[in-house]
Amino acid sequence: MNPKFLILYFIAGTLALILIIFQIFIEYPVLNFTGIILNLIMCLFFYYLAYKTYHEKKDRELM
Numbered sequence: 733m734n735p736k737f738l739i740l741y742f743i744a745g746t747l748a749l750i751l752i753i754f755q756i757f758i759e760y761p762v763l764n765f766t767g768i769i770l771n772l773i774m775c776l777f778f779y780y781l782a783y784k785t786y787h788e789k790k791d792r793e794l795m
Contacts, residue, residue, distance in 0.1 A: 737781070738782055738785045738786055741778050742778075742782045745777075745779040745782060748771060751771055752772060752775060755768060755771065
């Protein structure tokens with residue numbers, strides 16, 4: 733993975749997390765758990781990509 737995308741993945745994950753919080757706040761009495769879980773998976777996927785690009789960058793510096 734290209735380390736240039738670390739900030740992009742981190743911003744996308746943070747925006748997805750904000751959307752989850754906003755969705756829970758708007759739909760509070762009756763929650764749509766399917767939509768929340770799909771957004772949570774998207775959020776975790778972007779944070780995982782940011783994690784992988786960060787560690788790949790650090791591994792190259794050690795070698």
